[in-house]
Amino acid sequence: MKRVHVVAAVIRGNASRILIAKRADDQHQGGLWEFPGGKVEAGEAVEAALARELSEELGIVPTAAQPLIQIMHDYPDKQILLDVWDVTAFQGEPHGAEGQPLMWVTNRQLLEYQFPAANKPIVAAARLPEHYLITPEGLDTGELLRGIKRAVDGGVRLIQLRAPEMFDPQYRDLALDAVGLCAGRAQLMLKGPLEWLSDFPATGWHLTSKQLRQLASGERPIPVERWLAASCHSAEELLLAQQLGVDFVTLSPLLATQTHPDAQPLGWQHAEALLATAQLPVYLLGGVGPEDFSQARQLGAQGVAGIRAFWPQ
Template identity: 75%
Template sequence: MKRVHVAAAVIRGADGRILLARRADQQHQGGLWEFPGGKVEAGETVAAALRRELHEELGIRVTSARPLIKVQHDYPDKQILLDVWLVSAFSGEPHGAEGQPLAWVAPRQLPEYEFPAANAPIVQAARLPAQYLISPDGLEPKAVLQGIQAAVASGIGLIQLRAPNGYDPQYRDLAVDAVGLCAGKAQLMLKGPLEWLGDFPAAGWQLSAKQLRQYAAKGRPFPAERWLAASCHNAEELALAAQMGVDFVTLSPLQPTLTHPDAAPLGWDAASELIGACNLPVFLLGGLGPQDSERAWQIGAQGVAGIRAFWPTV
């Protein structure tokens, strides 16, 4: 069965809301909501297909777009490749040119809508930012909290409180304060034993590769309303992350780093290959900074994660 190549768009308005369209009842997966787009024709680039489809379906002309995520999905009757781009600017007023209902939806409300199964990773990618800040080790607790406060004030939306020296009581105390600083402004990801999950209901959880191997077969440790991520370094760990149903992963190290000098770097080509086989939003990590975002997007990554290059100077 030939895989159908579809160009789809996460269209973000000036107010941050995302445009959805409802599939006609007689269509494949009819009645469900979707991200607008359509089939890539023979000899057509994805960017050209996206522009054409969005003009035909919505009456808009795309003026700024970039790759977001690729998703391969096998339905019983159809195999598809969803080539999803983030559209951040367009001209014209979107309307259902083919009679389809439209809805502008806040990213946090996307899980409330019913999508085709293939769209699950796109929903997560649409809700995630393009940068993931990880706190450095070696700082006094006060300095860590000042840095988080400055990062939140600057608009950073996803922050991991790193625990490089084990999960001691000091980390738990720091986590309580960090949760307060991020409340309603940024998503905080914590690390630690899963026994702690109930103590921090507002936080997401970043699993270590060791935890991934230990718990993947048991599935998600908490409901879909909470963010779950995993630290991955190879194809095996990415497969375990998918098996566990995590929402996103970090893939590292892309380049040599000071924090892990002995780890063999993946390099851009190997990372591209791994991302291509992974139906999850992927943040590349290791020796990267904001200047690497564009290259990361072009190989299918959600964006870049970083410690030193992203940590605010307070």
């Protein structure tokens, strides 16, 4: 069965809202919501297909767009490659040119709509930011909390509270304070025993690669309304993350780092090959900073994650 190449757009409007459209009942996966787009014709460039589809379906012309994520999905009756682009500017006023209902929704509201199964990682990618801040080791509680506040004030939207040198009670107390700093402004991801999950209902959870391997054969340990992430270092671990239903991962180390000086770096070329197999959003981690975002996105990553390069001084 030939894989159908489809281009789709995450179109961003005012107040960080995202445009979605409802599929006609007589279409494949009819009655479900989708990100606007359509089939790439033979010999057609993907960007040209994106512009054509958005003009035909919505009456708009994209003026700023970049790759977001590629997903391969096999339905019982069809195999597709979804080539998803982030459209951050456009000309015209979107309307359902083919009679399809449209909705502008917030990140959180995306979870309230039913999408085709292939769209699950796209919904995650649409909701996630470009950068993932991981807190550094060796700081006392006061320094960590002041840094988190500066980061949130500076617009950071995704933070992992990583403090492996702390005793469990210390970490839990720190997490409670960090939850308050991030409330309504940034998504906080915690690390630690899964027995703590119910104590921090507002946070997501970032699994270590060891936890990922332990859990991979079972069910997702956290409700779909909460973010679940994992640390991956290989194609095998990326596959385990997909099997568990993880929302996003970090892939590391991309380059040599001070944090893990003995770890063998993946390098950009190997990372690109791994990203091509990943069916979920991936942050590249290790020796990268905000200036590497464009290259990471072009290779298929959601963005870049980091400790020192992202920590506000």
